[in-house]
Amino acid sequence: MTQELGLHRPALSVRRMWCIRLGWLAVVLAALLYCGVRLHDGTALQTNLLSLLPDTAADPVAEKAVDTLATSLGDRAVFLLSSSNADHAKAAAMQFGSQLKRSKAFRTVIAQLPPFDTAQITRFYLPYRFSLLSAADRATLDDTSTALPTLLAQRLYVPVEAGLSAPLADDPFGWLSHWLAGLPLAATRLELEDNLLITRRGDTTSVLVTGTLAASAYDGQTQADVRTAVAQAEQSLARTFPDVTLVRTGAVFYAAAARSASEQELHRIGIISTLGIALLMLWVFRSPRFLLLGFLSTAIGIVFALAATMLVFGKLHLLTLVFGASLIGEAVDYSIQYFVGHLGAQGQDARRTAREVRPALLVALATSLLGYAILVGVPFPALRQIACFAIAGIGAAFLSVASLLPALLTNAPRQPYRTYDCAARWLGRWQAALTRRGAWVCLALIAAAAVPGWLRLTSDDDIHLLIQRDPDLARQEAFVREAIGVENSTQFFVVKGDSAEQVLQRAETLQHKLELPIAGASLKGVQSVAQFVPSAHQQAEDRARLSKRVSADPQALRATLTDAGFRPEIAAKYVAAVEAAPGSPLTVDAWLAMPWSQPYRHLWLGQVSSAGAPPMFAAIVIPTGVTTAQLPALAALADATPGIRFVDKPASVARLFATYRVDSGWWLAGALSLILMLFCLRYGVAAGVRVTLPVVCAVGITFAVYGYAGIPLNLFHWLALMLVLGVGANYAVFLREGCARQRADIGGVWVGVLLSASTTLLSFGLLGTSAMPVLRSFGMTLALGIVIAVALAPLGMPIVRHRPS
Template identity: 25%
Template structure:
């Protein structure tokens, strides 16, 4: 009857996996690579994420030369070799724009000149006109006969922080060098395919190398460039780490079991666990973030414990059914406690934690089911090299006893003094964590770009005249005219703060009509005295010209600006430099660095707040399964390892960030696994826990040497945390030592 019931469970288990696979096959989930979508989950944050994606899908090419013609020709050669279906630049008709501006020059005033005219500071306007006339960089635009005060030239000069209006290909002068710019927009399809995008960026990098010669330098900037260099460097390191880790695991399994056969069911169980985790997560969430795979598949490494626990027990018992009966309680308790800990993550308003929770819980349950239901079928211990004999932990324990006797360690070290010293160190660590811990939520500090990319970004901002921190003002209106008027009202409040907006290039009709009045008043008061170089008849004509009812509009020549500044037909954005003022009514102010860092801070606090509920729930479960004292003993190694990791970070002056805390959840999962196995089945678990620990720690130690700061810090924290969890479980769970002297 029991065997029949188990067979039914096996069939149901397989049917569930097949059903999940079919459902996901017909409705696959999209893999999300935008890190912001891992931490921003509410609909109100969608605008920030969308704008960030919009700005990050741009590549800037800067060609530097002593010769303006050479700079322009090189930039055109560069653009000619780009796949226009994947990256292209907006065709800016500068001639058409200038013709439009000249046609409506009586409607246009720079903000600076407009304020002077409104304040009746005509002398200052005249002084500025002379400066504009003799400006060596910008020649007068339009006819001086029709615009004697050069107000149009002043308007154009004030459109950008750089007085030369940087545009695609046209060379501009900066610091005795000439620069030609290309602003490339990455196609939406390409932006959603990181691998393909990196292939295209590699082509740009090769072009950069080929064209950087003969007194010409080519620089590349933009988020895709940073992603390419970061991922290219990391991929090699990760591949190397995977190879070394795999070889280490293979060698260790062969050394212990005398066979590589246990690797087959271990790899199969983990593979099925990852598959089921993906399927369930894909059915619940429309998009699965790539960080979910990183953290969840790492935690499913806990499942190696389940398999190793079985094969180590099989090595001694020689029968699969007997082996599974011996470890069933420890496997079940480990599953219940780990799943319970990750269930709490579902209550966090943090999409990444929810996905990690679902993925991990599903994977753990699946691997548990495989070990309990299917491993007993593999009854032949000899097939897996499980031939019995002295265990690895016995050999190590005996070696330690020999060393202890040889060097008379027992007489030299007083156990009471040792416990006192250990307790003192632990208290010191606790105080360090409580009183000296500090956090770093700044998104910039999580990535340090190469020096050449930093220099290129600095050069680009200087050329564009946009140094400093940039905020985005999101402006909503009933129509385009309403949007332009609201932008102008905001610009008036900004004072001398640099900004870019659509209304700066194409003022509202209301503003254009007001400008006509101000210009007419300037002419009336000062034209005859200032424009003595004009014939009297021309001066009379200018004084008597009527107010026009025709206005500059966002026509096809300004289409590229419309695309750059309009989010939709009722929403626009203004780019404001170094804004530190108060909030403006009716305007949503977005600062990528500050807002993202603020959200990371919020997520980090959520993770910290979840630690106590997780430990509390785990203690309640363990106290119910065992007793209050045993529950505390099992939980204590994980608590100590978390405090130890925090203490080490404080000692070495490393601020704690969000990803350190995500690593803490992995440490809790692994550490609790070690403790439950050692406490529940002390006679049989020594080798399996030791093998699991050493293989996992080895992988994370290698990860600690990665060049990418974020990855290396995660590797360091996880290696320290898992090793300390294992050591604390050795010292704090005395039941192992009492019941079986074969434990290390």
């Protein structure tokens, strides 16, 4: 019976190993298939920089307003062709627009405007003319000392010469013409000439060309098509009109630049870190087999990280991919520690080695997961994605090392190398130096020297820490906006109400307040839907005002008109129009139905709803020409007015940065307490404190270095310290656990720790060279913290004697 069991045991073991291999193969293939399907068409990749920003307001209506403004011009590309020769600029614009029209990148391209009858705007408002009065006309009509003949004479002898106006027969007093003149239709420096929109600055003439994209600006294929179409048109332009310069702006160009920069960094960091890690592993283990197995577990981790992130978030931001390229150095740590333990065991079964190193890997995994789990609670989509990516990646890498590698590493391992003896002797001397009484005095002096550095720490919560736009595109955008006179305002009001009428009334009240001086200065203007569609209450008041002064005596009105020279039939027609004026007011829906309202439709949000709240109506009011000094007054104005909220996205993001930067100090202290508790439970109080001490020193010294260097801290430095806490604590754990294993070669364990630290430094350190401020902050902090943590890791070791090989 015993013999039969002995015969069956190897067969069961082989069968079990094959089940593990085939099971992992099936799971990995499924993850690969999912990633391939999602990434094939490029729609899963997110290049929208604004998607990195968090929701900064508890009010979902305000966030919808932010999204509406962000997307109102998101599908457009704007070009400005300039030359000192006006004819060349115009001809170049026609040629450039014609070439863009032939490409498949744009749905529509407008260089030369189609004939537009501005009288259609007047015709739209004409039926409501007796309900539309300007503020000046209201004041004049309320002044009973001003007679109607006088008002009529002002219209006849001082006619409206510019802008929109109504025919004299339909608007003899000029009230509708005065109201039309107040519409914000000409808020730019653009002029219509030869059916082209032009602007002049000095002797330079610039012509505007706009294009509407065929698809989303954040679609990879659309970006490629636009880039190709514009490049071809620009090359043709350079041959035909070498004196014409072209500048551009639009979300598609920013998205394409972000994609290109991210892909370059992804390739650079991924290739350099992979090659560097491969060379280090070959130098230490001298075996391509270990290299391939190590990268196998890492590749599994990356595949699972990609699949989990796209499954949870739907989209994968390129920022996450760049960070993921640096995750290779951390994910490979588990296989390195397993290989070191296996080589040091001298012929031990691979599965037994896995069981022996599993406690150290579990503790290291727990500390790493804790560091990344902190990021999940931060309301930044980018950091949540990074946290999800990292947690899934290192979790899958750990599982593959714990279960898959023992099934693949079945042959007897090579003997440990003599270099382990040298490493063990070096470690012994370094540990002895660190544990001498003088060393503790040195640590105390370092702590004292760090205090002035801590006191010099400053902070910076600028939004550009999260988003950094391409500088050349930003310069071109500034040129376009300055040339055509359009501001890039990120401050606006959201007006809410239970009905459309209440929103319009509140918008009118706000507009009147904004027309007064704000913080001692006047605004350049205001854009509001109430300028195009007054509230029904205001229309009724204006209609009543005219009825009182004009239509109360139809005979007198007719006589006034005929006395002024109007033909009797014209006078009779106007009187009849006054008496038959419609009682129903002009509505927002009627205005929205007009094609010429399209450039201003973003001002009306309409009916909006949010979870747990009844539906409401909302609109946007945009003040123009706002100075920094006026922002507090505008915010106070909104706070004092019911149903109105002032939205300043950059300021709100900065405030959120500051809030979470302060909170992150408590998170760091809490995470440190949890790690200390975990280590004390595992190793005892005294040993737990010693194992925790290296990473505590790493955090403290990093703070001091930033203080002395004058580098202001931001939220991402603090969050990177969370990862220093999670990753840096692993090195002391590996050493402590290595000393606890009976058959472990402590020299090999130290080589493994140094190798793990080197691979992590190689990958995360490259983030310090990133052009993305977020990743640069992470990389610099992680590199500095890890160097200090690994250097002080022997503090957590018990005093041991080296066992020669």
